[in-house]
Amino acid sequence: MRPLTYSRAADVQDAIALATANPASAFLAGGTTEVDLIRAGISRSEHLVDINELPLRGVEDLPDGGLHIGALARMSDVARTPRVVERYPAISRALLLGASEQLRNMASMGGNLRQRTRCAYLRDGVSPCNKREPGSGCAALDGFNRGHAILGTSEHCIATHPSDVAVALVAFDAVIRTVGPEGERAIPFDDFFLLPGDTPQLEHPIAPGELIVGIDVPGAPIARGSVYLKFRDRQSYEFALVSVAAAIEVDDNVVAGVRIAMGGIGTKPWRARRAETALVGSPPNETSFRHAAAVELAEAVVREHNAFKVELAQRAMVRGLVHSLNGRQS
């Protein structure tokens, strides 16, 4: 059994100092991932820096009409914050469709972004897994890979990123604010999640002791009509097979602006930029949506059990766009 020590940080600088002093440190917020992974023997943390007393729970206005979401704001609170519901319904919806109310009450927004994949081969502690033991191989490639990714994969890892809210956040170009030993940084959302490539053990460009303090979501009028749809094996309390965040703006009967991101199919929260590019200037109808979805999924790499996701993802994207177009929020 690994040693485990604990301290409570009084402020952000204290948290960074405590975490920097011990290289095997992890920040403890809601604990829903970290405590689970320590118990399973997957996390190598030997010191926990409890950051729950830090004043990072608020949701505040940004000058451009956007929102700053504190890293320690709880998922259930953010989901019900009126400004989030009005300006970014897809964020609220994605939060409410994730986990259970008990977990949403515990889990923080910053922690949500740093949660680990639910790939069973990472979590079983014994199978070959390049995230857990670099160089050991990937048991999912020829294993039970029904839930695994079809975009952004490599021959070393096909683990799906599990977050719902990260899908909505990447659609709206959110920026992650951190403070670390080297000072403050703003990391564009899409850059915060690394593709597995040859180094699936590296998941985030974040330094030891660097703390997520908040998420900035830029003002985006298009987001007021956004939707988040989630397709899964159970009606509730289940990870997505496929999910979609979508928002569309039409001017003079052509698509003037569009945001699309997908969950359940990518090794990172998947911004569908190719589909977006294909759609702008097209007539807003199902034929265009279907074409854009096909463009996005053209490079999907499937394994034995997850080929169904290629078609499901395209249908999900079409439905998300239709719902946003028709002003439906779910």
Added chain:
Amino acid sequence: MPLQINGRQHVVVLEPRVSLLDALREHLDLTGSKKGCDQGTCGSCTVWIDGRRVLACLTLAVAASGHEIVTIEGLADGDQLHPMQRAFIEYDAFQCGYCTSGQIMSAIKVIEEGNAGTDEDIGEFMSGNICRCAAYPNIRAAIRHVRDEAGGRS
């Protein structure tokens, strides 16, 4: 470390790795909160911290120190059961009973949160509490009863 549980202060000496659930069950003789999965998926360890329903298995006891904890043992007023406890008995909302304390801790909050308006809402917002005996229809009936007795959809 001090732990404030059901209005009483307890002092225990525990390693940081000990979960709140193990602290309650193994060190404080409060065995009403159950250990089902011990990995945050079944809900049988649901307790309230600072008035919100959370999972005791994924909460470290040391992190809960300084916060108000309420367990199933804290619901009754002497011999007088909480209305939700009475409703679970009246509506036969359990078979084996293992998940029941977690179900009740969630059920009270689901009404307080305003998430018990319809059966669909109850299903969605109780989904973090698994019942292996599938007593769900009767659990919903108990929740509806307390909701309506409490004067509507709170």
